[in-house]
Amino acid sequence: MSTEHSKKALEYQAEPEVVTRHDRTFWNVRAKRDAMAQSLPEWEALRDAADRIKKHTETHLDEYLLKFEESASRNGVHVHWAEDAEEYNRIVYDILSAHNVRKVVKSKSMLTEECHLNANLEARGIDVVETDLGERILQLMKLAPSHIVMPALHVHREDIRDCFMSTIPEFGEFRQEYFRRNPQLSPSEVDSSDPTMLTFIARLHLREQFMTAGAGMTGANFGIASTGDVVVCTNEGNADMSTAVPPLHIVSMGIEKLIPDYEAMGVFQRLLARCGTGQQTTVYTSHFRGPKPGGEMHVVLVDNGRSSILADPGHWQTLKCMRCGACMNTCPVYRRSAGYSYSYFIPGPIGINLGMLKDSGRYSGNVSACSLCMSCDDVCPVKVDLSSQIYRWRQQLDSIGRANPAKKLMSYGMSFVFNRPKLYIGALKAARMVNALPDCIVYSGMNAWGYGHRMMEFPKESFHSLWKKGIDNVK
Amino acid sequence: MSSKENILSRIRNAGREKFGKPEIAVDAIRYDDPVEQFINACRTVSGAEVSFGTPPPDDVRGESSTVRGAFGVAENGCIWIPQTEDDRAYLFTSEHLDIIVSKNDIVNNMHEAYARIAASSEYFGTYKFGTFISGPSKTADIEGALVYGAQAARSVRIYLI
Amino acid sequence: MRIGLFVPCYVDALFPEVGVAAYKLLKSLGLEVGYPEKQTCCGQPMGNAGFETKALPLARKYDELFSGYDYVVAPGASCAAYVRHFHPEIMKESGCTAAEKTTDIVEFLHDILKIKSLPAVFPHKVSVHNSCHGVRELGLSSPSERNVPRFNKIIDLLKLVEGIEIVEPERRDECCGFGGMFSVEEPAVSTRMGQDKLRRHIGTGAEYVTGPDSSCLMHLEGIARKGGESIKFIHVVQILAAGL
Numbered sequence: 028m029s030t031e032h033s034k035k036a037l038e039y040q041a042e043p044e045v046v047t048r049h050d051r052t053f054w055n056v057r058a059k060r061d062a063m064a065q066s067l068p069e070w071e072a073l074r075d076a077a078d079r080i081k082k083h084t085e086t087h088l089d090e091y092l093l094k095f096e097e098s099a100s101r102n103g104v105h106v107h108w109a110e111d112a113e114e115y116n117r118i119v120y121d122i123l124s125a126h127n128v129r130k131v132v133k134s135k136s137m138l139t140e141e142c143h144l145n146a147n148l149e150a151r152g153i154d155v156v157e158t159d160l161g162e163r164i165l166q167l168m169k170l171a172p173s174h175i176v177m178p179a180l181h182v183h184r185e186d187i188r189d190c191f192m193s194t195i196p197e198f199g200e201f202r203q204e205y206f207r208r209n210p211q212l213s214p215s216e217v218d219s220s221d222p223t224m225l226t227f228i229a230r231l232h233l234r235e236q237f238m239t240a241g242a243g244m245t246g247a248n249f250g251i252a253s254t255g256d257v258v259v260c261t262n263e264g265n266a267d268m269s270t271a272v273p274p275l276h277i278v279s280m281g282i283e284k285l286i287p288d289y290e291a292m293g294v295f296q297r298l299l300a301r302c303g304t305g306q307q308t309t310v311y312t313s314h315f316r317g318p319k320p321g322g323e324m325h326v327v328l329v330d331n332g333r334s335s336i337l338a339d340p341g342h343w344q345t346l347k348c349m350r351c352g353a354c355m356n357t358c359p360v361y362r363r364s365a366g367y368s369y370s371y372f373i374p375g376p377i378g379i380n381l382g383m384l385k386d387s388g389r390y391s392g393n394v395s396a397c398s399l400c401m402s403c404d405d406v407c408p409v410k411v412d413l414s415s416q417i418y419r420w421r422q423q424l425d426s427i428g429r430a431n432p433a434k435k436l437m438s439y440g441m442s443f444v445f446n447r448p449k450l451y452i453g454a455l456k457a458a459r460m461v462n463a464l465p466d467c468i469v470y471s472g473m474n475a476w477g478y479g480h481r482m483m484e485f486p487k488e489s490f491h492s493l494w495k496k497g498i499d500n501v502k
Numbered sequence: 503m504s505s506k507e508n509i510l511s512r513i514r515n516a517g518r519e520k521f522g523k524p525e526i527a528v529d530a531i532r533y534d535d536p537v538e539q540f541i542n543a544c545r546t547v548s549g550a551e552v553s554f555g556t557p558p559p560d561d562v563r564g565e566s567s568t569v570r571g572a573f574g575v576a577e578n579g580c581i582w583i584p585q586t587e588d589d590r591a592y593l594f595t596s597e598h599l600d601i602i603v604s605k606n607d608i609v610n611n612m613h614e615a616y617a618r619i620a621a622s623s624e625y626f627g628t629y630k631f632g633t634f635i636s637g638p639s640k641t642a643d644i645e646g647a648l649v650y651g652a653q654a655a656r657s658v659r660i661y662l663i
Numbered sequence: 664m665r666i667g668l669f670v671p672c673y674v675d676a677l678f679p680e681v682g683v684a685a686y687k688l689l690k691s692l693g694l695e696v697g698y699p700e701k702q703t704c705c706g707q708p709m710g711n712a713g714f715e716t717k718a719l720p721l722a723r724k725y726d727e728l729f730s731g732y733d734y735v736v737a738p739g740a741s742c743a744a745y746v747r748h749f750h751p752e753i754m755k756e757s758g759c760t761a762a763e764k765t766t767d768i769v770e771f772l773h774d775i776l777k778i779k780s781l782p783a784v785f786p787h788k789v790s791v792h793n794s795c796h797g798v799r800e801l802g803l804s805s806p807s808e809r810n811v812p813r814f815n816k817i818i819d820l821l822k823l824v825e826g827i828e829i830v831e832p833e834r835r836d837e838c839c840g841f842g843g844m845f846s847v848e849e850p851a852v853s854t855r856m857g858q859d860k861l862r863r864h865i866g867t868g869a870e871y872v873t874g875p876d877s878s879c880l881m882h883l884e885g886i887a888r889k890g891g892e893s894i895k896f897i898h899v900v901q902i903l904a905a906g907l
């Protein structure tokens with residue numbers, strides 16, 4: 028019965044305390060989100076507004092893209108259009124090479140992950156330095172993100188320490204500096220993997236990168252069509268650091284990131300951090316409207332399949348997603364199976380859907396990772412119908428040859444019995460419905476059931492049988 | 503056809519029902535005393551310190567900088583800081599940031615904040631950058647442990663005048 | 664008022680006492696209760712597994728059997744939710760009439776009959792299992808994710824029972840991991856979710872876990888027994904019908 032996700036998820040259960048830790052970490056984020064939702068009387072009205080603004084924008088995307096281009100160009104920004112990942116990577120490389128850039132500092136961008144930008148630039152001899160602390164940790168450890176907002180939360184502090192020690196040559200020097208600046212602390216009493224100290228070491232390490240890079244790259248949380256602003260939200264200020272020092276700023280923006288105007292921006296700014304991390308706001312909400320004096324700013328608008336999603340009647344609303352990660356944090360399956368159990372680089376409910384939209388043959392192994400509890404629908408700030416979409420993908424698996432054969436057999440077998448009341452009642456009479464099904468179905472299902480459960484006991488008589496005998500006499 | 507034309511044409515041919523532009527009628531939170539709420543948000547939400555009056559002059563080592571904020575937002579302790587000089591790096595590279603903001607310039611929420619920026623071109627003049635800052639830089643990327651001073655300012659003090 | 668009693672297939676086969684309790688409770692409230700004997704399954708297991716085409720004939724049959732009643736009442740929130748929300752979609756070409764009249768017994772008692780008293784006595788501490796489809800599809804209680812006034816129809820009804828003590832577990836409406844075919848396709852995660860849920864129910868100190876879905880209770884009970892836990896499981900309708 029197993030799917031790709033279920034196999035990985037089973038491996039992940041090998042250390043139950045790791046699962047406990049992962050579940051607790053992300054449940055805490057959800058709990059903080061809940062507190063934010065409860066603190067604003069207008070919460071549901073905000074979600075409603077966000078949903079409607081996004082529906083409007085995505086269905087007028089051509090107009091808003093042109094408007095954005097016009098506004099940005101007026102501000103002196105170079106706007107590029109990329110149909111796919113390959114074209115996007117080429118555009119970015121061409122800009123960098125025209126400026127003789129050898130090193131880029133970049134803030135977190137899921138779009139660059141989607142297009143494999145880092146590997147692409149590195150293969151062409153350009154050094155790419157991730158500046159979000161979580162992303163930098165993963166880059167140094169050569170790991171992929173396990174979550175879109177808190178990408179390295181699954182990594183343990185001891186492993187981060189070991190990685191820093193082996194990859195940051197100045198580790199010892201930076202550590203000494205930490206104690207120089209904090210004379211109240213005694214080096215022997217501070218844990219060698221203390222997060223505050225490790226963060227400080229990363230801070231000094233990244234400072235050097237900011238100062239020596241030839242270009243800064245950011246993603247975009249929002250693109251405001253009326254003004255041409257690119258809005259980037261961070262807690263660390265790393266997008267600002269990346270763009271404040273180097274003269275060249277390149278923005279990678281999926282075409283679905285547009286919103287009409289500042290009025291809409293007020294709605295989304297209020298939702299993003301509250302949903303994503305349970306904060307009232309990110310520390311920095313930065314509006315990039317044009318190049319620095321003497322600098323250049325480029326925006327690459329990337330399609331890479333988004334316009335095809337728009338044409339998909341059952342799934343176009345995934346374009347409303349603003350990548351807050353709330354659906355992951357609430358997903359009971361994500362919390363207990365973690366990011367690497369999913370084959371697409373975005374995990375959780377939105378990742379299941381986006382993976383299927385990217386390549387349904389390749390990523391269908393994630394569709395099982397949903398108990399249809401529908402909690403994701405309730406936390407989504409833009410009301411993407413995530414669980415209904417997963418339900419719809421399941422309906423399509425058979426036609427693309429990706430249905431689970433055992434599950435198919437079981438569904439067909441059950442349907443066969445249920446469609447024949449006589450057979451069904453006969454099976455009930457034996458008080459063993461399972462007896463009516465072929466053995467192979469029973470065993471594959473029952474083995475899976477037996478993994479975690481003691482087998483149920485069947486009663487002597489079914490309700491059908493009691494009814495027949497005269498239900499009013501039943502004690 | 504260019505990539506731009508291809509993308510636009512695919513969007514136009516997507517065949518989606520068009521949704522109209524919604525009236526945004528969010529009855530957003532307002533406070534009896536926005537200044538008090540702002541101070542509270544700065545201290546509890548942002549992790550910033552709050553003082554009254556004008557800050558001391560910047561120290562010579564460049565460890566500390568001062569900037570004038572245009573207005574503050576009561577609901578979340580954000581302060582809008584438009585770029586007003588050639589270089590903006592100091593806003594982020596300083597170890598400590600002092601932000602001056604007037605008590606008369608505190609709005610209730612982000613809707614009011616954006617309405618204010620949209621209404622006045624002075625917020626984006628020559629320098630095409632502005633940012634809402636809410637306290638010191640922070641991260642929780644290592645096992646969720648909250649640490650101040652991730653990349654940018656390690657501490658922020660807000661001076662209300 | 665003529666009521667069609669829909670006893671979901673697994674309740675029929677595994678928990679007939681839940682069907683009996685539902686029947687007796689409805690009768691005791693003076694209702695005419697019919698039970699079409701050709702009923703089997705609403706089609707949800709096939710639909711959720713991805714074989715809605717296999718659910719279609721079952722949905723049609725359901726509609727044919729139940730369209731003549733004023734209300735269809737089921738002791739099973741998830742099945743009632745599937746009928747009400749998915750049957751109209753599955754049968755959009757032919758149309759259907761029974762779906763919109765289908766209710767879970769909790770909402771039927773709470774919203775339609777609006778009962779204010781019951782003769783039931785149940786002197787035990789119970790932990791309420793707010794099952795997902797009851798919460799998020801039928802609105803039996805306010806979802807913890809949303810900013811809406813807090814309510815719980817299951818608890819409202821249980822409060823009519825004499826001697827009962829009612830509690831909810833931490834994470835009051837987190838999924839228990841049953842999910843129908845999910846539990847056999849993803850047994851590892853399903854079991855872990857169930858273990859976590861069970862631990863939180865046990866943590867309340869309750870003697871019983873009760874809820875509107877025997878499927879979730881069956882899942883939790885299977886895990887409890889395998890783990891040697893002694894906490895008991897009872898469908899909410901059995902408590903409401905206690906003593907009848």
